Amino acid sequence: xxxxGAKAPVAPIAKPVAPVAKPTAPDxxxxxxxxxxxxxxxxxxxxxxxxxxxxxxxxxxxxxxxxLPSTTRIEGRAKAEVEVQVDDADIAGLLDDLEDSVDALLxxxxxGFDRIVTSPGTDKGTGTEAGFTEHETREVRELxxxxxxxxxxxxxxxxxxxxxxxxxxxxxxxxxxAVSSLGxxxxxxxxxxxxxxxxxxxxxxxxxxxxxxxxxxxxxxxELTDAFDLLASELPGAFDLNEERDRREPIIVQSxxxxxxxxxxxxxxxxxxxxxxxxxxYYAAKPYDVAQAAGLSEELAGRIVKxxxxxxxxxxxxxxxxxxxxxxxxxxxxxxxxxxxxxAFDAASKSWSSRATQDKKKLRTERNDTVxxxxxxxxxxxxxxxxxxxxxxxxxxxxxxxxxxMAEVKERAAAEGRR
Amino acid sequence: xADYSRDEVLAKVRGGxxxxxxxxxGLDLSKAVLDKVDFRRADLEGANxxxxxxxxxxxxxxxxVEAYLKDADLRDAKLDKADLEGANxxRANxxxxxxxxASLEGATLTEANLSRALVxxxxxxxxxxxxxxLEGATLxxxxxxxAYLGAAKAKGADLSNADxxxxxxxxxxLTEANLxxxxxxxxxxPGANFTKACLQRANxxxxxxxxxxxxxxxxxxxxxxRADLHGAKLxxxxxxxxxxxxxxxxxxxxxxxxxxxxxxGTRRITGDAALEMLRSGRPSAEVPGxxxxxxxxxxxxxxxxxxxxxxxxxxxxxxxxxxxxxxxTELVVGDAGVLQSCTIEGAGNIIIHGRFLEEKSPGIVxxxxxxxxxxxxxxxxxxxxxxxxxFAFEPGSRLRLNIVxxxxxxxx
Numbered sequence: 001x002x003x004x005g006a007k008a009p010v011a012p013i014a015k016p017v018a019p020v021a022k023p024t025a026p027d028x029x030x031x032x033x034x035x036x037x038x039x040x041x042x043x044x045x046x047x048x049x050x051x052x053x054x055x056x057x058x059x060x061x062x063x064x065x066x067x068l069p070s071t072t073r074i075e076g077r078a079k080a081e082v083e084v085q086v087d088d089a090d091i092a093g094l095l096d097d098l099e100d101s102v103d104a105l106l107x108x109x110x111x112g113f114d115r116i117v118t119s120p121g122t123d124k125g126t127g128t129e130a131g132f133t134e135h136e137t138r139e140v141r142e143l144x145x146x147x148x149x150x151x152x153x154x155x156x157x158x159x160x161x162x163x164x165x166x167x168x169x170x171x172x173x174x175x176x177x178a179v180s181s182l183g184x185x186x187x188x189x190x191x192x193x194x195x196x197x198x199x200x201x202x203x204x205x206x207x208x209x210x211x212x213x214x215x216x217x218x219x220x221x222x223e224l225t226d227a228f229d230l231l232a233s234e235l236p237g238a239f240d241l242n243e244e245r246d247r248r249e250p251i252i253v254q255s256x257x258x259x260x261x262x263x264x265x266x267x268x269x270x271x272x273x274x275x276x277x278x279x280x281x282y283y284a285a286k287p288y289d290v291a292q293a294a295g296l297s298e299e300l301a302g303r304i305v306k307x308x309x310x311x312x313x314x315x316x317x318x319x320x321x322x323x324x325x326x327x328x329x330x331x332x333x334x335x336x337x338x339x340x341x342x343x344a345f346d347a348a349s350k351s352w353s354s355r356a357t358q359d360k361k362k363l364r365t366e367r368n369d370t371v372x373x374x375x376x377x378x379x380x381x382x383x384x385x386x387x388x389x390x391x392x393x394x395x396x397x398x399x400x401x402x403x404x405x406m407a408e409v410k411e412r413a414a415a416e417g418r419r
Numbered sequence: 420x421a422d423y424s425r426d427e428v429l430a431k432v433r434g435g436x437x438x439x440x441x442x443x444x445g446l447d448l449s450k451a452v453l454d455k456v457d458f459r460r461a462d463l464e465g466a467n468x469x470x471x472x473x474x475x476x477x478x479x480x481x482x483x484v485e486a487y488l489k490d491a492d493l494r495d496a497k498l499d500k501a502d503l504e505g506a507n508x509x510r511a512n513x514x515x516x517x518x519x520x521a522s523l524e525g526a527t528l529t530e531a532n533l534s535r536a537l538v539x540x541x542x543x544x545x546x547x548x549x550x551x552x553l554e555g556a557t558l559x560x561x562x563x564x565x566a567y568l569g570a571a572k573a574k575g576a577d578l579s580n581a582d583x584x585x586x587x588x589x590x591x592x593l594t595e596a597n598l599x600x601x602x603x604x605x606x607x608x609p610g611a612n613f614t615k616a617c618l619q620r621a622n623x624x625x626x627x628x629x630x631x632x633x634x635x636x637x638x639x640x641x642x643x644x645r646a647d648l649h650g651a652k653l654x655x656x657x658x659x660x661x662x663x664x665x666x667x668x669x670x671x672x673x674x675x676x677x678x679x680x681x682x683x684g685t686r687r688i689t690g691d692a693a694l695e696m697l698r699s700g701r702p703s704a705e706v707p708g709x710x711x712x713x714x715x716x717x718x719x720x721x722x723x724x725x726x727x728x729x730x731x732x733x734x735x736x737x738x739x740x741x742x743x744x745x746x747x748t749e750l751v752v753g754d755a756g757v758l759q760s761c762t763i764e765g766a767g768n769i770i771i772h773g774r775f776l777e778e779k780s781p782g783i784v785x786x787x788x789x790x791x792x793x794x795x796x797x798x799x800x801x802x803x804x805x806x807x808x809x810f811a812f813e814p815g816s817r818l819r820l821n822i823v824x825x826x827x828x829x830x831x
Contacts, residue, residue: 168791264547264549264567264569264587264589265529265547265549265550265567265569265570266549266569266570266590268591269550361544361545361565362526364505364545391487391489391507392467392469392487393465394445394464394465394484394485394505395485395505396465397445397465
């Protein structure tokens with residue numbers, strides 16, 4: 001079995017934390033919600049697939065052996081239509097499993113914190129008040145931070161999405177209970193400043209809820225960012241975003257740029273030299289600005305700005321959930337598409353006809369575009385190491401690795417459902 | 420499944436063993452030291468050779484399809500006839516490597532160093548060579564259609580007879596490169612630098628070379644039909660026999676052009692006359708020594724004599740005329756021109772786009788150069804002068820020729 005981040009044994013946090021107990025290692029096994037790599041210093045070892053291997057892998061053909069009951073039609077950038085077979089039954093099952101698990105996962109958040117603050121001897125007061133030594137108090141707080149790091153993943157994801165795109169308001173439904181739970185736990189631990197910070201953040205969320213705007217406005221985003229910065233200053237171990245965002249954003253920016261026809265090395269170098277390296281710059285820029293800054297034609301700059309605007313729209317649709325179901329569903333489609341393009345390319349390579357030669361050229365471009373789309377999606381999900389591993393694999397290897405990844409997603413969702 | 424593990428391969432290399440014909444598919448040999456190892460005909464498909472040291476390695480005929488060779492050191496490696504289709508050679512060092520007849524279709528060579536590499540007859544279709552170093556590389560007869568050469572540094576590279584159709588050459592440095600008879604049709608090279616490059620008889624039709632620098636380039640006999648040269652620099656370009664019909668010449672930078680046959684600067688045309696020559700395909704009326712016989716005219720039984728270094732263009736019909744050419748004179752029989760039962764004598768240069776049909780043999784005596792374009796037809800006996808005649812016949816030209824050597828009156 002491949003595991004992503006971790007799974008199952010919840011035992012470590014089920015055990016009462018005795019005052020003298022050694023803090024449990026920041027193992028991802030505690031991170032029931034972890035999808036993206038945990039914050040700095042907590043990343044699990046990465047296998048060839050960017051995943052951790054704990055048991056023998058499932059059959060690489062598992063996905064292809066499954067029934068393929070329906071067909072989805074996708075229109076690619078090159079206006080070539082590709083028919084992709086996607087296992088809708090699997091996706092529906094995945095969705096059901098994930099929806100069922102969300103409530104249980106949220107309950108875990110409360111339970112996790114409760115276990116700390118109600119541990120024998122703590123008496124719901126601060127550590128020192130309950131008779132802890134300073135060293136013990138520090139250990140308890142470290143453990144608190146470690147657990148919070150896992151449980152605050154939706155908050156981090158939301159803030160990264162806010163930075164990288166235009167996330168739907170529904171994210172608030174996921175984020176609010178987590179922060180609220182953290183606030184209560186902080187109060188129980190006597191962490192009054194953290195409690196105050198969670199209140200500020202909750203107020204910022206409430207402002208969005210009450211505003212009745214269809215999207216999160218720039219002003220609201222700023223309020224949220226400021227409030228989040230306050231949280232991060234109180235509990236940096238759980239809310240540090242910078243490293244994670246710095247890993248994801250360059251991949252997204254470059255992959256989006258390379259999806260624009262005629263953006264090759266020369267244009268990329270000019271754009272980067274002009275300092276146009278972040279998503280928000282492209283969201284804000286006008287074609288004229290990009291053309292002037294980078295020395296590109298306004299026509300090309302227009303296509304670039306348009307691509308980023310399209311991406312921003314894409315990130316704003318789809319109901320969010322803890323397991324990023326929308327993104328995984330899209331990934332399943334893209335993986336199936338890449339598999340089919342690879343198969344068709346190999347078939348064309350075996351033929352000497354001029355038609356096959358033309359097909360091969362077209363497919364070469366199309367599958368490169370599919371990989372770029374997958375890179376964007378994987379980077380959004382925090383699977384940066386997987387992106388880097390995929391680059392080194394031949395196309396069939398990419399397909400196999402992605403199928404293994406999807407199988408793990410499915411298995412993990414099923415495990416959550418059983419819990 | 421590969422024959423050996425990484426450790427086994429490294430052990431064999433340490434023991435000096437060959438790995439020729441070994442099955443090493445998908446093996447991770449990243450950063451391995453494999454200098455001068457014999458990998459002939461080895462199967463390394465999908466192998467990870469990132470940062471591997473392969474200096475002087477023998478990879479002739481090896482299968483390296485979709486191999487990952489980023490940052491690999493392949494200096495002086497033998498890769499002739501290797502299959503590198505879809506391989507990633509980003510920033511790889513291929514200086515002095517032998518890539519003759521190698522397949523690099525769809526390969527990534529971004530910022531790779533191919534200086535002095537031999538890439539003759541290689542296939543580089545759709546390859547990404549953005550920013551690659553190609554100084555002094557030999558890429559003659561290479562298939563490079565739809566390749567990306569943006570910002571490539573190809574100063575002095577030999578790209579003669581290369582197929583660069585629909586290739587992207589944006590901002591590439593092709594200074595002094597040899598592009599003789601290269602196919603650049605529909606290529607895109609905005610901002611490319613062709614200073615002093617040789618594009619003799621190159622097909623540049625429908626290419627986009629807006630803003631390109633062609634200063635001092637040798638464009639003799641090149642075809643720029645419907646090319647976009649908007650804002651290009653053409654000062655000092657050698658343009659004898661070049662075609663610019665329907666080309667976009669707006670805002671070109673042009674102080675003078677060299678219209679001499681040999682590109683030796685003996686016929687310099689300046690200012691508006693130069694632009695007029697490019698637009699019309701022939702020197703303007705202001706050029707001294709120019710004679711033009713237009714369409715629709717018929718001339719019979721005339722004896723015409725042209726002095727040295729004249730330029731004569733015939734779009735008319737000539738019958739039973741005798742034409743004497745001074746040294747260095749250029750006689751162009753245009754598309755509509757017909758020379759029926761005529762004779763041409765003298766050390767001139769004859770270019771035939773129309774027809775030359777002799778009656779009395781030899782029809783042509785002592786020419787310095789005879790060129791028949793793809794549209795031209797000739798039926799004649801050519802008596803060569805001492806020092807012989809230079810002949811050039813484009814594919815598609817119709818020929819019925821009897822060429823007589825100066826010391827061989829019998830002909831052959």
